[in-house]
Amino acid sequence: MGAQQAHLIVLGNEKGGSGKSTTAVHIAVALAHDGARVGVVDLDARQRTVARYLENRAAFARKRELALVQPEVAVIADDAEGAAPGAPRADTTALAERLAAWAGLDFVVVDTPGRNSALARAALARADTLVTPMNDSFVDFDLIGQVDPETYKVRRPSFFAEMVWDARKARGRADGGTVDWVVLRNRLSSLEARNMKRVGGALDELAKRVGFRVAPGLSERVIYRELFPRGLTLLDMAALEEVSVSHVAARAELRALIAALALPAAVRAAA
Numbered sequence: 001m002g003a004q005q006a007h008l009i010v011l012g013n014e015k016g017g018s019g020k021s022t023t024a025v026h027i028a029v030a031l032a033h034d035g036a037r038v039g040v041v042d043l044d045a046r047q048r049t050v051a052r053y054l055e056n057r058a059a060f061a062r063k064r065e066l067a068l069v070q071p072e073v074a075v076i077a078d079d080a081e082g083a084a085p086g087a088p089r090a091d092t093t094a095l096a097e098r099l100a101a102w103a104g105l106d107f108v109v110v111d112t113p114g115r116n117s118a119l120a121r122a123a124l125a126r127a128d129t130l131v132t133p134m135n136d137s138f139v140d141f142d143l144i145g146q147v148d149p150e151t152y153k154v155r156r157p158s159f160f161a162e163m164v165w166d167a168r169k170a171r172g173r174a175d176g177g178t179v180d181w182v183v184l185r186n187r188l189s190s191l192e193a194r195n196m197k198r199v200g201g202a203l204d205e206l207a208k209r210v211g212f213r214v215a216p217g218l219s220e221r222v223i224y225r226e227l228f229p230r231g232l233t234l235l236d237m238a239a240l241e242e243v244s245v246s247h248v249a250a251r252a253e254l255r256a257l258i259a260a261l262a263l264p265a266a267v268r269a270a271a
């Protein structure tokens, strides 16, 4: 392995609709805005949300003649099912090759589909930072930990936490590296104070047991859904036609999210 490696940020959570793809795009564009060289790998070749988002972005920039920062994008599909066990895998090989090709970038952001696959596990095992967005719901929480129905105390970690544990072991064996796991509380709504407190308490307890940090994610805002056709993020304010107070608040929230990830210094000296 080369001395220089991009810092790998993997969005993972075996749950669709938790905000992985939306968060992946926003993290990638925010880092690129800060001058970092960023590549994005979309492992959800079926939905291609991140790839399509960034394709829309490039098309919109061309059409309007805007100078928008454009992270590089690659899409890697899972191998077809039914291959003989132990047979060489095209998908995990393609991921390794892509990461090797992008070793000179500052960051690579990997978006994964909401399911367990060899490809997703391979990405997890290479992660430097694992970001798990979670809606504030015990339905989402259940994939990380199970809670007692009476007390809401954590009974035991669930399968996604076990998968991360395995990935951490694999990473330790491979190069002695560690994974900083950050669970993002996404789409928080102040209207649900009691549930928010219960989920928060359970998360704090589980965080100590399985080793993750908890940080605020993106709050529930229509703007996050509206920006997709143009491929914009809240940091492309100049390209947005109207800038409201809510946009400014949302941008501050995105900045806070990036700060909470505590990533290594972004910009390297130009080679």
Ligand SMILES: Nc1ncnc2c1ncn2[C@@H]1O[C@H](COP(=O)(O)OP(=O)(O)O)[C@@H](O)[C@H]1O
Residues within 6 Å of the ligand: 015, 016, 017, 018, 019, 020, 021, 022, 023, 049, 114, 186, 187, 218, 219, 220, 221, 222, 224, 225
């Ligand atoms: N902070 C947010 N506020 C409002 N809508 C959101 C937010 N984050 C995601 N969404 C919407 O929720 C849906 C699922 O988000 P997505 O990022 O595709 O999740 P995942 O990749 O985990 O399946 C999409 O319709 C997306 O636009």
Ligand SMILES: [Mg+2]
Residues within 6 Å of the ligand: 020, 021, 022, 044, 047, 049, 112, 113
């Ligand atoms: Mg997705």
